[in-house]
Amino acid sequence: MxxxxxxxxxxxxxxxxxxxxxxxxxxxxxxxxxxxxxxxxxxxxxxxxxxxxxxxxxxxxxxxxxxxxxxxxxxxxxxxxxxxxxxxxxxxxxxxxxxxxxxxxxxxxxxxxxxxxxxxxxxxxxxxxxxxxxxxxxxxxxxxxxxxxxxxxxxxxxxYLSRAHARGRSLWSALLGRSEQQRAEDVDFSRFTEKGQRLPTYGS
Amino acid sequence: MWFQLGSAALGVWLMIAPAAIPTSPGAAVIDRIAGPIAIFIAVLAQRSVTRPARVVNVLTGLFLLIAIWLVQPGSAHALNDVLVGWLLIILALIRGKVRAHTGGGWWTILEPDLYLYDDVDALAPDAQPASSADQ
The missing domain is CATH 1.20.1440.130 (VKOR domain)
Incomplete structure (x- = not known):
């Protein structure tokens, strides 16, 4: 772990x-x-x-x-x-x-x-x-x-900011830590689908 | 790690040396510029994440080797600075053991390796969904 x-x-x-x-x-x-x-x-x-x-x-x-x-x-x-x-x-x-x-x-x-x-x-x-x-x-x-x-x-x-920028997120909100709210959605839409992997399922 | 501690010790010696060996005012200035810089860089290069900073002490060593001939040092002081200069250069060139991993280092700021870290990012134990709209 x-x-x-x-x-x-x-x-x-x-x-x-x-x-x-x-x-x-x-x-x-x-x-x-x-x-x-x-x-x-x-x-x-x-x-x-x-x-x-x-x-x-x-x-x-x-x-x-x-x-x-x-x-x-x-x-x-x-x-x-x-x-x-x-x-x-x-x-x-x-x-x-x-x-x-x-x-x-x-x-x-x-x-x-x-x-x-x-x-x-x-x-x-x-x-x-x-x-x-x-x-x-x-x-x-x-x-x-x-x-x-x-x-x-x-x-x-x-x-972290560099990755946020490369994923098209707002640098400003990443800098302020706001983008953490959208973290799970970012995982779903921008990371896994383009690699053809299954989405992780949390808490279900 | 030990190599950088060695550089720091050489830096401390450079700050003491003008008071400990026969010297001239000009030669003392050379040592008292190089000493604090050698310590500063050695401390910075101590940890794996900033180990690359050690190369700056190659310049500190070169500065000693060159600048000591621009002033009139005593022969003892000249010998000291040439020795310390070469030692600093050698110690700065040895990387030593890099134990910690730091996400690919400083160049990844310019070129984030998204492919490599996508999974790690998403599967982190802290990556709990903010909403459960799809449940």
Whole structure:
């Protein structure tokens, strides 16, 4: 018996809670790190804890020109990013790759953005600022892990949308998960008859 | 999997190396650009579904091999970067064990294999009819 909710041709379900709770837990760690960084940048706390490089090094990073490129400190952007991460990581059921592809794809965009910004900031620490910040590196690692290990779910949703499009369904309603209502009828009319197979009979 | 972990470890080493071996400011910059990228790509290529991303680390390795000669590295640093560069390229070229099946991978977004998956889709245990008009 196949595990319920597998995308066609997949050996695991990328939307399963077993997968997603890992990313949600990582996002909580990232949120704490970003909130702590923001507190230092907004002078709510005087100095950051940094067991490896020292508070002065962290200060140089969190008060660098790069951290002030936006109208607000970049730690605040991190807080916003991880909050989006938590929201869009939680939305939808365990088969959301097809019941709510929009949620899976927005989550994919959020984690891609966080991952790329984190990579850029890590490179900036070593090359432009030339100081390091432990908490910032923890946040960057968390973003990298969520992106690298979580982006696969987008493939299941994109494959689903691609199949829906090829079968002449509305991409928009597939994206919103509405076409699930017509799922059984789609099976009857478009899939089985053209291959000359008998229609499956459910529940009778 | 182990090969990508190796690439990630090389990336971490690249971030540490400028502080650990005799170096020049220019050479340190090369390592501190390549290191985070190597880690980023290695983590991405860790799972079967995104394993193809490993090829990007071929470029990271080539970048190390080429860029290190554009700055004035110490001989120890030059040796380090050439070694790490080649190792990154070799590790990126090894696919390793791909355990999970992922519906044909990323190219199927452009060309969905309907024939292959029609039955799987329809016979999924969750494919209960929404209406029972024909009963």
């Amino acid at each position: 196949r595990e319920a909710g597998l995308p066609p041709g997949w050996s695991y379900n990328p939307s399963a809670w077993k997968e997603r709770r890992v990313f949600l837990a990582l996002a909580v760690i990232g949120l704490l790190a970003a909130a702590y960084t923001s507190a230092a940048q907004l002078s709510i706390i005087p100095a950051m804890w940094d067991p490896i490089f020292g508070s002065a090094s962290s200060y140089a990073v969190t008060h660098s020109a790069i951290s002030r490129l936006l109208p607000f400190p970049d730690g605040v952007l991190g807080v916003f990013g991880y909050l989006c991460d938590l929201i869009f990581g939680s939305l939808g059921d365990r088969e959301r790759w097809r019941t709510a592809p929009w949620a899976a794809l927005i989550f994919a965009l959020v984690i891609t953005g966080l991952g790329i910004v984190s990579l850029a900031l890590t490179i900036a620490q070593g090359t432009i600022i030339r100081h390091w910040c432990s908490v910032c590196l923890v946040s960057a690692l968390v973003s990298t892990l969520i992106f690298g290990l979580g982006i696969g779910e987008a493939l299941a949703s994109l494959q």
